[in-house]
Amino acid sequence: MSLKRSINQIAAVAKTDFLGVLRNKTAIFFTLLFPLFFIVIIGFTFGQSGEADMSRISIGVVNLDGEMIALNATDSSNSTIGDIFVEALESANFTVTGYGEYGYRDTNGTAAYAISRGDIDAVLVIPANFTETITFLYTDDLGASVPTVSHLELIVDPTDSTGAMITQQSVFGFISAFIKEYHEIVIEQFPSYLQDYIEVVADPLIVTTSEAEVTEAELKWIDYMVPGTLGLVLIWSGLNHASMTIATERTKGTFQRMVIAPVYPTVVLLGKLLSALAIVYMSAFIMLLSGVLLFQVNLYWDIPVIILGIFLGALSAIGIGLIISSLAKNEEAANSISVIISVPLQFFIGAFFPLSIMPAAAEAFGNALPFTKLVTAMQDVMTRNLPFDAVIPEILYLAASGVILFLIGTIAYRITLRRL
Amino acid sequence: MRRLNDVVVDSVTKRFEDTVAVDNLSISVAQGELFGLLGPNGAGKSTLTKMISGMLNPTSGTIKVGKYSIQDDPMKVKELLGVVPQDIVLYDYLNARENLAFYGRLYGLSGKKLKNRINELLQFTQLDEKAVKRHVSTYSGGMKRRVNIAAALLHEPQVLLLDEPTAGLDPQNKHALWDIIEDLKKQRKTIVLTTHMMDEAEELCDRVAIMDHGKIIALGSPSQLVKKVKMENTITVVPDKISPSLIEQIKGITGVKNTYIAPDENEKIEAIKVITDCPDDILPDIVSTIVNTGTKVLSVQLSRVTLEDVFITLTGRSLRE
Ligand SMILES: Nc1ncnc2c1ncn2[C@@H]1O[C@H](COP(=O)(O)OP(=O)(O)OP(=O)(O)O)[C@@H](O)[C@H]1O
Ligand SMILES: [Mg+2]
Numbered sequence: 001m002s003l004k005r006s007i008n009q010i011a012a013v014a015k016t017d018f019l020g021v022l023r024n025k026t027a028i029f030f031t032l033l034f035p036l037f038f039i040v041i042i043g044f045t046f047g048q049s050g051e052a053d054m055s056r057i058s059i060g061v062v063n064l065d066g067e068m069i070a071l072n073a074t075d076s077s078n079s080t081i082g083d084i085f086v087e088a089l090e091s092a093n094f095t096v097t098g099y100g101e102y103g104y105r106d107t108n109g110t111a112a113y114a115i116s117r118g119d120i121d122a123v124l125v126i127p128a129n130f131t132e133t134i135t136f137l138y139t140d141d142l143g144a145s146v147p148t149v150s151h152l153e154l155i156v157d158p159t160d161s162t163g164a165m166i167t168q169q170s171v172f173g174f175i176s177a178f179i180k181e182y183h184e185i186v187i188e189q190f191p192s193y194l195q196d197y198i199e200v201v202a203d204p205l206i207v208t209t210s211e212a213e214v215t216e217a218e219l220k221w222i223d224y225m226v227p228g229t230l231g232l233v234l235i236w237s238g239l240n241h242a243s244m245t246i247a248t249e250r251t252k253g254t255f256q257r258m259v260i261a262p263v264y265p266t267v268v269l270l271g272k273l274l275s276a277l278a279i280v281y282m283s284a285f286i287m288l289l290s291g292v293l294l295f296q297v298n299l300y301w302d303i304p305v306i307i308l309g310i311f312l313g314a315l316s317a318i319g320i321g322l323i324i325s326s327l328a329k330n331e332e333a334a335n336s337i338s339v340i341i342s343v344p345l346q347f348f349i350g351a352f353f354p355l356s357i358m359p360a361a362a363e364a365f366g367n368a369l370p371f372t373k374l375v376t377a378m379q380d381v382m383t384r385n386l387p388f389d390a391v392i393p394e395i396l397y398l399a400a401s402g403v404i405l406f407l408i409g410t411i412a413y414r415i416t417l418r419r420l
Numbered sequence: 421m422r423r424l425n426d427v428v429v430d431s432v433t434k435r436f437e438d439t440v441a442v443d444n445l446s447i448s449v450a451q452g453e454l455f456g457l458l459g460p461n462g463a464g465k466s467t468l469t470k471m472i473s474g475m476l477n478p479t480s481g482t483i484k485v486g487k488y489s490i491q492d493d494p495m496k497v498k499e500l501l502g503v504v505p506q507d508i509v510l511y512d513y514l515n516a517r518e519n520l521a522f523y524g525r526l527y528g529l530s531g532k533k534l535k536n537r538i539n540e541l542l543q544f545t546q547l548d549e550k551a552v553k554r555h556v557s558t559y560s561g562g563m564k565r566r567v568n569i570a571a572a573l574l575h576e577p578q579v580l581l582l583d584e585p586t587a588g589l590d591p592q593n594k595h596a597l598w599d600i601i602e603d604l605k606k607q608r609k610t611i612v613l614t615t616h617m618m619d620e621a622e623e624l625c626d627r628v629a630i631m632d633h634g635k636i637i638a639l640g641s642p643s644q645l646v647k648k649v650k651m652e653n654t655i656t657v658v659p660d661k662i663s664p665s666l667i668e669q670i671k672g673i674t675g676v677k678n679t680y681i682a683p684d685e686n687e688k689i690e691a692i693k694v695i696t697d698c699p700d701d702i703l704p705d706i707v708s709t710i711v712n713t714g715t716k717v718l719s720v721q722l723s724r725v726t727l728e729d730v731f732i733t734l735t736g737r738s739l740r741e
Contacts (some may be wrong), residue, residue: 005528012525016511016518023513023555253509257571260473261526262498420475 242321
């Protein structure tokens with residue numbers, strides 16, 4: 001049989017499959033709009049934490065900056081920057097309450113007491129050396145600045161993990177912005193011959209927080225969320241569609257009618273793959289476009305890496321779909337299995353919230369998923385603007401799992417053929 | 421010259437977990453023959469058709485289509501076959517033209533050739549041009565059945581497997597599809613037609629295999645099969661008066677086996693019963709004989725032996741049970 005004929009057959013299968021989604025409202029909803037629906041709801045609920053209503057976030061501040069510390073062999077109790085920091089928090093519209101000490105849960109009046117009763121969402125402890133660190137007051141014998149780390153500690157309410165995450169992201173955003181701004185001002189105040197030097201040492205001078213993850217300035221949660229939706233696209237458009245398409249055709253009999261035509265099973269499979277890829281890319285395009293239009297996210301567009309990542313991830317998703325399709329007795333069963341898998345799975349891929357807030361076992365499970373790798377890689381490339389070599393491990397993982405899962409899917413498909 | 425066989429089923433058995441759907445069955449269908457598989461629900465007709473089309477593998481036995489074995493040369497067999505499944509197997513969300521284009525492309529057609537072929541078939545199956553543009557989900561049962569058939573004809577197959585092609589249709593649509601099937605027969609296609617309607621088998625088929633429980637229980641042309649049962653075709657005529665000479669005259673008509681007077685169902689009037697082998701040929705003669713004696717004909721009734729009677733005689737059950 002000629003290649004031309006096979007290509008014509010593949011194109012026919014792919015076109016028919018693709019139209020099956022485009023012309024079916026339920027399929028459109030589940031394969032294309034479901035992830036979009038998530039991003040819109042979640043995006044508008046929590047997504048705008050950069051500028052959104054910070055007054056809803058109530059922070060208890062324990063400002064230790066005024067306490068006595070040893071600085072360059074003398075005592076210092078400078079609290080200037082700590083005070084400015086608190087004022088800035090207030091003017092950024094956080095609801096701020098001051099506490100003398102972190103203290104203990106059962107001691108009325110301490111920060112620990114307030115957070116344990118849910119009066120505040122988080123406690124921020126400003127260390128005693130905050131001003132001294134941030135203004136480069138640590139010097140060596142010759143008077144040159146010595147990079148020092150000051151440990152800002154943020155304690156969040158673990159009983160409200162979603163709230164904790166939002167608070168954390170908002171405070172991180174604020175801190176990075178504050179420090180960046182502040183460094184610039186401070187550097188300007190140095191004598192000009194020292195500015196270059198300070199610039200160099202200023203870099204390693206980071207203010208860490210106890211759970212710090214974000215170091216870049218003013219990144220909002222939604223900036224991570226939008227590339228993360230590509231993982232949802234794999235699940236909802238790739239896995240879900242692939243698990244439905246053959247099972248549906250088998251239930252309707254159109255699959256059997258294809259098989260009794262002079263068509264090689266591989267041709268049908270390739271047509272289905274092509275259509276599934278088209279659906280995944282279309283869905284990815286819609287998601288990214290709506291992310292940009294609805295939330296004005298700032299993303300970096302390394303198109304080849306994005307296309308490659310999605311392709312490899314889609315192979316895994318489609319492979320799993322094919323396995324479901326052949327395990328399922330009929331269309332309905334395939335739909336149930338796929339929904340039962342997809343719905344929980346989407347919370348394990350780091351698209352909605354970081355895996356680090358999950359229990360260790362769940363985190364390990366999530367990290368093993370190819371979809372998580374795509375989310376991580378896309379966040380690295382699109383949000384953090386990291387170069388390709390930073391995501392090579394993820395890409396390799398995606399490639400390996402894509403090949404393996406698609407192969408298993410192909411075997412499952414072959415088994416399907418034997419029981420029509 | 422010996423006629424070539426296009427479909428040869430040799431000692432084929434298909435066993436599902438606990439049922440034997442087709443039981444050591446053999447048939448040969450000659451080139452250009454319209455061969456009927458008649459049997460009640462669950463007789464194994466579809467299972468047999470599915471094995472011929474290569475959708476199911478027989479548990480044992482061999483099947484050849486043309487000169488190819490479905491087991492050894494499935495692709496060659498598939499090229500020769502056009503298969504109309506019992507259920508309407510079309511994409512709801514495509515229109516007729518798109519459905520036909522899809523199946524045409526599977527069979528290797530493309531471009532202008534495909535387009536022309538689709539137009540021919542839309543005309544052949546009398547699908548109207550406007551309706552063709554709507555999605556199949558909006559079609560009536562009759563229209564769907566037509567597209568279902570057309571989808572099997574795109575590649576001009578020599579052998580057709582039609583599995584209950586008229587199921588669920590009203591008489592008008594059913595007859596329209598019969599015309600289509602007769603046209604296909606005129607094109608010298610070899611056709612295996614599955615049905616559980618005896619009138620369909622009688623009307624269309626050259627030979628009929630009556631199937632029950634996976635086996636063939638009778639095989640022959642419809643008229644041969646009817647002759648096998650010890651039942652007779654009876655014409656019942658009610659004239660306004662009956663004379664012995666009239667009975668004698670009727671007995672003299674060629675084709676009449678016996679004539680006697682019997683009370684009609686309402687018992688007030690008497691009827692003439694005529695026993696014959698060829699009711700259609702002699703009915704006009706009987707009526708004109710009566711009318712020529714100046715007698716009026718009040719009613720005529722013909723009770724014919726059908727394949728249904730054959731089935732009942734052989735199995736003690738009705739086809740529709
Ligand atoms: N895939 C299958 N698995 C198990 N049993 C089956 C399967 N397909 C058919 N059968 C059984 O085989 C027998 C024959 O079924 P088949 O569909 O061939 O009958 P049929 O003559 O076409 O009936 P109908 O007139 O209802 O279409 C039935 O008892 C049916 O239940
Ligand atoms: Mg059947």
